[in-house]
Amino acid sequence: MNRIKYFAAETWASLSKNLILAVAAMAVVAVSLSLLGLVVLGWNMFSNMIKNAERRVGEIDIYLSDLTTEQERQAIEDFLVSLPEVDPARVIYKTKDEALKEFKERFRDNPELWENLEDNPLPNSFKVTTKDPKDVGVVVGTVKTQAPFLNRIEDVRSASAAIEKLENIFDKFRQVGILGVLALVVVSVMLVSVTIQVAIFARRREIGIMKLVGATNWFIRWPFVLEGVFEGTVGSLVAILLVMAVKVWILDRLIESLHFLRMAITPGLLGLLIPSLLLGGLIIGALGSAYALGRYLEV
Amino acid sequence: MIRMRRVTKVYKGNIYALEDVTLDIERGEFVFLVGPSGSGKTTLIKLLIKEEEPTSGQIYIADTNINQLRKWKIPYLRRKIGCVFQDFKLLPHKTVFQNVAYAMEVTGKPRRLIEQQVPEVLKLVGLGHKLDAFPDELSGGEQQRVAIARAFINRPPILLADEPTGNVDPSLAEGIIRLLEKINSTGTTVIVATHDKEIVNTFRKRVIALENGRVIRDQDKGVYGYE
Numbered sequence: 001m002n003r004i005k006y007f008a009a010e011t012w013a014s015l016s017k018n019l020i021l022a023v024a025a026m027a028v029v030a031v032s033l034s035l036l037g038l039v040v041l042g043w044n045m046f047s048n049m050i051k052n053a054e055r056r057v058g059e060i061d062i063y064l065s066d067l068t069t070e071q072e073r074q075a076i077e078d079f080l081v082s083l084p085e086v087d088p089a090r091v092i093y094k095t096k097d098e099a100l101k102e103f104k105e106r107f108r109d110n111p112e113l114w115e116n117l118e119d120n121p122l123p124n125s126f127k128v129t130t131k132d133p134k135d136v137g138v139v140v141g142t143v144k145t146q147a148p149f150l151n152r153i154e155d156v157r158s159a160s161a162a163i164e165k166l167e168n169i170f171d172k173f174r175q176v177g178i179l180g181v182l183a184l185v186v187v188s189v190m191l192v193s194v195t196i197q198v199a200i201f202a203r204r205r206e207i208g209i210m211k212l213v214g215a216t217n218w219f220i221r222w223p224f225v226l227e228g229v230f231e232g233t234v235g236s237l238v239a240i241l242l243v244m245a246v247k248v249w250i251l252d253r254l255i256e257s258l259h260f261l262r263m264a265i266t267p268g269l270l271g272l273l274i275p276s277l278l279l280g281g282l283i284i285g286a287l288g289s290a291y292a293l294g295r296y297l298e299v
Numbered sequence: 300m301i302r303m304r305r306v307t308k309v310y311k312g313n314i315y316a317l318e319d320v321t322l323d324i325e326r327g328e329f330v331f332l333v334g335p336s337g338s339g340k341t342t343l344i345k346l347l348i349k350e351e352e353p354t355s356g357q358i359y360i361a362d363t364n365i366n367q368l369r370k371w372k373i374p375y376l377r378r379k380i381g382c383v384f385q386d387f388k389l390l391p392h393k394t395v396f397q398n399v400a401y402a403m404e405v406t407g408k409p410r411r412l413i414e415q416q417v418p419e420v421l422k423l424v425g426l427g428h429k430l431d432a433f434p435d436e437l438s439g440g441e442q443q444r445v446a447i448a449r450a451f452i453n454r455p456p457i458l459l460a461d462e463p464t465g466n467v468d469p470s471l472a473e474g475i476i477r478l479l480e481k482i483n484s485t486g487t488t489v490i491v492a493t494h495d496k497e498i499v500n501t502f503r504k505r506v507i508a509l510e511n512g513r514v515i516r517d518q519d520k521g522v523y524g525y526e
């Protein structure tokens with residue numbers, strides 16, 4: 001207890017002596033850890049969005065021209081049902097009126113999207129589901145080349161192609177984010193280490209005296225270790241506040257107003273993220289002081 | 300208690316600070332180490348606390364060869380040897396109380412004991428009223444007495460004092476040596492390096508005289524002896 005008090009007092013005295021540098025170090029720790037937190041949250045939101053979208057991954061939409069006659073429509077339906085990869089019970093014809101009704105339902109909170117429509121821009125369509133989601137590509141290819149009345153088929157779309165594109169984009173986002181965070185973490189370890197080096201340098205005469213009156217190396221080191229850990233921890237606390245603020249004021253609102261994208265933050269993720277950030281700050285601080293002590297406080 | 304065998308210390312630049320020094324100091328002795336400036340008194344003290352390494356020769360303290368002492372054991376050696384440094388070596392950012400307390404803190408003494416003993420010892424050296432002063436607010440003589448208080452706060456078996464009367468007037472100087480004598484009478488081995496002819500001639504202890512790094516005289520109940 002006595003020792004803890006002593007070390008705390010030493011740490012505080014040293015910190016307050018090079019306050020500007022210490023604040024800079026804490027700020028950089030805070031920035032890098034909040035970026036880490038935001039990358040994790042953002043990535044989680046998007047991957048949930050993709051997962052929600054993937055439930056529809058076996059579906060293919062085939063859009064028909066408004067000029068399609070009933071015979072032509074029937075021929076196309078027969079062709080679709082005959083495909084071996086397609087589940088024949090799930091070839092569904094949706095008229096343009098049904099499509100508009102569905103659209104209005106889905107965007108009922110954004111009536112400005114459909115209120116002023118003069119006529120229905122949505123086409124008639126078939127919704128086809130494959131027996132196995134991985135056959136979507138084959139079926140799309142077959143329909144595009146071999147279906148009867150190809151000139152009546154305006155477009156063939158599957159969710160999986162779009163999802164693949166999205167996944168690629170988000171993978172890039174994740175890679176860039178992780179690289180950026182890694183670089184920032186290295187910079188923050190270095191900056192913490194610099195503040196400790198400065199503290200050691202400022203007190204090198206004192207350290208010499210302490211050794212001469214019988215202080216062990218660890219007795220001399222502890223205040224510097226605590227100084228680094230303190231800087232890292234304060235930085236991580238600031239980062240946690242920042243991440244929480246961004247989540248409550250920006251991400252939650254974004255998720256709500258773009259609810260049709262079905263983004264979400266996994267429940268319980270924050271409960272995991274917050275202690276991890278705290279631990280991260282602690283480790284950054286400890287690494288920073290360990291590096292400084294190893295190099296500049298010879299045993 | 301202290302044995303030096305053919306100890307030579309050469310500083311860089313080929314400066315022979317000590318040359319072929321052999322001496323024995325028994326437990327409980329009081330020794331004056333005398334000699335003109337530059338004769339090697341401080342160097343001898345630095346070798347005993349391993350602040351410097353001898354160039355050749357062996358040094359034993361309580362039958363331990365300190366040349367072969369492991370690095371991590373050095374702090375424990377230094378806790379057994381109280382040392383009053385010629386330049387005091389006080390911690391500038393700590394108060395008088397904290398400076399003396401530090402020597403107890405490094406050994407893990409409980410706070411209660413520190414708060415009781417430090418003021419006691421400071422009162423003994425006449426600084427009971429300066430507990431909260433910082434070193435740069437003290438006179439040279441006062442700083443010297445803080446250094447003395449710190450050196451024997453842990454009741455070490457050996458006390459080394461390098462010019463402990465260098466910055467005080469003669470009456471105070473005598474008081475300081477009497478204090479060291481009192482510490483010596485409790486069984487502590489005391490070595491005082493000094494220029495102070497008056498003091499050496501008054502107290503009549505064993506005198507080891509150095510000149511140009513060599514022991515030129517070792518005499519019981521001796522006198523200063525340089526003119």
Ligand SMILES: Nc1ncnc2c1ncn2[C@@H]1O[C@H](COP(=O)(O)OP(=O)(O)OP(=O)(O)O)[C@@H](O)[C@H]1O
Binds near residue numbers: 311337340341343
């Ligand atoms: N770190 C050092 N590097 C080089 N030479 C040194 C060093 N320390 C001391 N010396 C030299 O060693 C010799 C002995 O010095 P030392 O300090 O032991 O003398 P001293 O007897 O304590 O003198 P004083 O009475 O003035 O304190 C001197 O010539 C000094 O210049």
Ligand SMILES: [Mg+2]
Binds near residue numbers: 342461
């Ligand atoms: Mg000297």
